[in-house]
Amino acid sequence: MSARDPIELVLSMPEEERRIWLRALAPDDAADLIQGAPHEEHPALLAALDPWPRAEVSALLAYKEDEAGGLMNPRFARLRPEMEIDEAIAYLRRQAGQVETIYYAYVLDTDQRLLGTVSLRDLLSARRDQHVRQLMRRNYQSVLEHERQEAVAKLMSDHRLLAIPVLDKSRVMQGIVTIDDAMQAGRESADEQLQKVGGMEALEGAYLDTTFRKMFRKRAGWLSALFLGEMLTATAIGFYEREITQVVMLAFFIPLIISSGGNSGSQAATLVIRAMALGEVHLLHWWRVLRRELLCGIGLGTALCAIGMTRIVIWHGISGAYGEHFARLALTVGTSLIGVVLFGTLTGSMLPLMLRACRFDPASASAPAVATLVDVTGLVIYFSMAKVFMLGVLR
Amino acid sequence: MSARDPIELVLSMPEEERRIWLRALAPDDAADLIQGAPHEEHPALLAALDPWPRAEVSALLAYKEDEAGGLMNPRFARLRPEMEIDEAIAYLRRQAGQVETIYYAYVLDTDQRLLGTVSLRDLLSARRDQHVRQLMRRNYQSVLEHERQEAVAKLMSDHRLLAIPVLDKSRVMQGIVTIDDAMQAGRESADEQLQKVGGMEALEGAYLDTTFRKMFRKRAGWLSALFLGEMLTATAIGFYEREITQVVMLAFFIPLIISSGGNSGSQAATLVIRAMALGEVHLLHWWRVLRRELLCGIGLGTALCAIGMTRIVIWHGISGAYGEHFARLALTVGTSLIGVVLFGTLTGSMLPLMLRACRFDPASASAPAVATLVDVTGLVIYFSMAKVFMLGVLR
Numbered sequence A, B: 001m002s003a004r005d006p007i008e009l010v011l012s013m014p015e016e017e018r019r020i021w022l023r024a025l026a027p028d029d030a031a032d033l034i035q036g037a038p039h040e041e042h043p044a045l046l047a048a049l050d051p052w053p054r055a056e057v058s059a060l061l062a063y064k065e066d067e068a069g070g071l072m073n074p075r076f077a078r079l080r081p082e083m084e085i086d087e088a089i090a091y092l093r094r095q096a097g098q099v100e101t102i103y104y105a106y107v108l109d110t111d112q113r114l115l116g117t118v119s120l121r122d123l124l125s126a127r128r129d130q131h132v133r134q135l136m137r138r139n140y141q142s143v144l145e146h147e148r149q150e151a152v153a154k155l156m157s158d159h160r161l162l163a164i165p166v167l168d169k170s171r172v173m174q175g176i177v178t179i180d181d182a183m184q185a186g187r188e189s190a191d192e193q194l195q196k197v198g199g200m201e202a203l204e205g206a207y208l209d210t211t212f213r214k215m216f217r218k219r220a221g222w223l224s225a226l227f228l229g230e231m232l233t234a235t236a237i238g239f240y241e242r243e244i245t246q247v248v249m250l251a252f253f254i255p256l257i258i259s260s261g262g263n264s265g266s267q268a269a270t271l272v273i274r275a276m277a278l279g280e281v282h283l284l285h286w287w288r289v290l291r292r293e294l295l296c297g298i299g300l301g302t303a304l305c306a307i308g309m310t311r312i313v314i315w316h317g318i319s320g321a322y323g324e325h326f327a328r329l330a331l332t333v334g335t336s337l338i339g340v341v342l343f344g345t346l347t348g349s350m351l352p353l354m355l356r357a358c359r360f361d362p363a364s365a366s367a368p369a370v371a372t373l374v375d376v377t378g379l380v381i382y383f384s385m386a387k388v389f390m391l392g393v394l395r
Helices: A006-012 A015-024 A027-035 A039-047 A051-061 A085-095 A120-124 A149-158 A179-197 A212-238 A241-246 A254-277 A283-319 A323-357 A367-389 B006-012 B015-024 B027-035 B039-047 B051-061 B085-095 B120-124 B149-158 B179-197 B212-239 B241-246 B254-277 B283-319 B323-357 B367-389
Strands: A077-079 A104-108 A114-119 A163-167 A173-178 B077-079 B104-108 B114-119 B163-167 B173-178
Touching: A006 A015, A006 A027, A027 A039, A027 A051, A039 A051, A077 A085, A085 A120, A104 A120, A104 A173, A114 A120, A114 A163, A149 A163, A149 A179, A149 B179, A173 A179, A179 A254, A179 B149, A179 B179, A179 B254, A212 A241, A212 A367, A212 B254, A212 B283, A241 A367, A254 A283, A254 A323, A254 A367, A254 B179, A254 B212, A254 B254, A254 B367, A283 A323, A283 B212, A323 A367, A367 B254, A367 B367, B006 B015, B006 B027, B027 B039, B027 B051, B039 B051, B077 B085, B085 B120, B104 B120, B104 B173, B114 B120, B114 B163, B149 B163, B149 B179, B173 B179, B179 B254, B212 B241, B212 B367, B241 B367, B254 B283, B254 B323, B254 B367, B283 B323, B323 B367
Parallel strands: A077 A104, B077 B104
Antiparallel strands: A104 A114, A163 A173, B104 B114, B163 B173
């Protein structure tokens, strides 16, 4: 069974074979598979399951793929608090075929609320006269059904958990997320994020195995979109034709100015995308992020301004390249750098938050996308500063 | 104990307390901790351990942090093939306190070579009259000591393993990597990769908790380096002052041309960085990558060339903006785009391979770094094309 499109394979099977396949899957895997199928196929696929798994899978289909509920398996090992150790071990041994893991067991009350967790390892090394109640850990980690998958993966990794219980608001246990599923989800989302930040649609397969046609399509789309956006720069510079004709040196610094905006914006965007993925930054933090990036943008802009002005002054001292107006040029470039870098960091940091607010993926605020957004504004800032500092030179 | 700098805390402790702390750690964790300390402190820290753990930790310190040996724990549950099931379970129960996990056990011959693996779950659901030899899996997954951590994490995730045995060349078992360590390592490296591709030094802590000073330092370094590199564009354009003075329209397309090179380069670099991290692409594949990117670069360049030339022709038709030489301008921009995009994809794809060959981190080939490298060349290509197609107009 190819790892690529298992659902296509299942859809192409004769009914009887499909039934056998679907029944062999754990409910969370069946739900993942069905989620990949076109919506109109869902009822037929669900009908192939037996009544009880069908109910479980239907419940799982109600969750989004990237939240705890979408990752969880509803079949977990249950224990009652009053069980004796040997009884509990024997009970787990009997459940071994039906549940996702018997290494962690969950102690529930009669309302299915989670009282505590106990590991098989603890059971195996406990004294035989103890009860599950005495052994269970009450300060366990858990997640709510709608927790984002990246946050689940981070919590499990930080606390080195092999499985984590998923609870609803009233602490009724819904299922468990096991570390293999969390790790796979975490790896997939990190991979997608990396590619988006690098400025392309995510390639799912291996680089060398992807067909040329597929690779071209994945790259051409974004590249053309960015190109169309960047075309605005030609129009923008066109407006300043007169200024460039009068002071041709202004053209020399165009790439330097706009790339500084793009680079600082891409740094800020990456930081915020990462912080959002790790659950450190939420939409509500926008004000704290803005304040911080405002400071950072002014600081970084001032640093580049200092380097840039020094460079112009020294280079002019050596070669006399910039003629009589070198001081005005240095001021134009220096102040533009502060403006452009500040605008870059603010755009880069706010764009992922805005994308999330509009329910898009924040990682689409890729380095090239931010650069493209910032470039036109960078040009406007630059030529406006030129008009201020070159007053008298520019007519 | 702060998650940030546990080693600083340990170094600041009085000797007796330090000894207690270090002894409480598993050997792989102790090795990680000691690895974070300055080299001259290593002997003192090792001396705080008892002789047997000290030998284990010293052996682990010989491995690099990012390879299987550096992640592994040398304490794993061992079984002999001739053991009966109940005997094996009892033996695992006794080992529970000393080994990293008892959920997976490793069946070794008398030379410590790995014969097979058996899970506690299999043992618990087996018939009592069986022997370990009959139950163990012989087609287990394993890794060599020097396997890269990303490859270990990928293998474990693909096969949904909770632990993987680490073998030396003669299949002698050295230890196990457990999924929590693999996941943590995988998360850390993905995080670092993302930030590097976004163009900054990796921030270890949370975005909102990092001090302004630290954040500024991490960002200013790269940003200034890129700025210094980008300064070459000002010098480069300076060489074409005469051309711009004669045909000022040439300046309009500078950002469009160089950003196309940067964007296509950043796509290619991200793809290759990702493929290398996943172990899909190695140095030896450079020729296959080059051939593929050559094709892709020509294809993408031609696509942008078509869009760019159409835009100039249409815009000229509407506004007459580009005067009598609009056809020459369109040809200059179009051919430059093919050249620049091709150069961008080739640079972007080869840079990560070259960095690896020089033992640097391929992920340092960030979007902004590639863009900076490509920009100067892009300008040279552009103005060279202008000289060809504007022959007679440019004197």
